[in-house]
Amino acid sequence: MVQNMLMNLLHIFIFPGLLFVTVIGVLMTGIDRKLVARMQKRVGPPIVQGFYDFFKLMGKESIVPEAANKPAFLAAPIIGYVSLVVMVLFIPMFSFSVYSGTADMIVLIYLLTIPGVALIVGGTASGNPYAGVGASREMVAMIGYELPLILSVLAVCRKVGGSAMTFSLNEIVNWQAANGCALFQWALIPAALAFLLVIPGEVGTQPFDVAEAETEILEGPLIEYSGAPLAMFKLNTALKMFIMPAMFVALFLGGVHTGNVVLDVVLFILLTGLVSFITMTVPHAIAARFKVERLFKFYWTLVAALGLVSLVLVWFGL
């Protein structure tokens, strides 16, 4: 009983939870900035730059503007952070999984919207017109990427569960262990592409960073934040940078069983880094920003169509 509780606390606060995901997420932002710099023939900041930024922001004064709604303004970043930490507990790392239920995929989809909503709440609570514009843009982006995300997830769930449809990530991973990666099922390739295109939109990196466009609306919802709450919002982005690729690896590249749990986890993290490199670092180095309406059109036509094609193919049993 006591041992069980201790294990739970360990899972929540140390290994896949709080500490681990924070450290790896912040490291990933550092690696991302370094790689982008190298691609632009620059030296670039050190890999631990994310930690420097975090601790610096912790040491700054936190100002709450007079026009702001104080409780909402300060609670928003923490709510987003907590929901992201909870998400990690549901993602199985190949053979290593902490919590697994019958419908963790649905839980994940709901939890995934909370950081975006927190950004909108925090932005509108700050009472700044730029933040208002940023919040409305974030809303448009969210409506844009949610549809293809859900379509591509549904395709995988239908493929694995048959007509009963399973929403258990653990079952999806086990199915992939038996039948090979979902990415190599040709009916699921469009869904995988759609998911890959959703990742930068969800995280809010380069071609899809309409909400935080610092050259247009000065980081939008974050404009009034300073000090510790700003550090929390930066952490949210860093965590998303790990969690979204991790979801991709669990859904489409799962099922690698080396037999050793530690090796599995290391391999999982490496694959996650690779996916994050393809989906976020390379577009960051080469692409400019979409207009808001173009982003919406892009997601609801091309990307949603990819997801839909996959879903229809899977529905007919291919």
Place this chain on the structure above:
Amino acid sequence: MFKKMIAKSMSKSPWIYHMNTGSCNGCDIELVACLTPRFDAERFGFKLAGSPRHADIVVVSGPITSQSKDRLIRTLEQVPKPFCVVSLGSCPKSGNVFKGSYSVEAPLDKYVNVDVSVAGCACKPETIIEGLYKATLILQKKREAMEK
């Protein structure tokens, strides 16, 4: 331990807010040139921030016209402590060629405590980077003084 980390990080991740108070754009493009691949100020952690709330170093360029004076003071009040002020070029230091004009309220140190002044008209990117680097060291000292 955290206090030490915070003080060290202060000098490692300075975010710059650039304020143009009627500058001729000469110093401004030199500041932007610091972030290009040739000079790459990002290797010290420098980043251009869009909002004064995110700023650690406020860079002021231009001879402070009467129109921009109040806005300058108001902007500086919005920056969270600790922060540094760096004056860019000769204009905010002395007024440069605009000195004596009815619409120029030149020396910046009349309104705010200037930590580092970068000279030149326009100043070279190398000197700007050196000046900003010195400002980061001052920033760290300010943070340590805040602890006491």
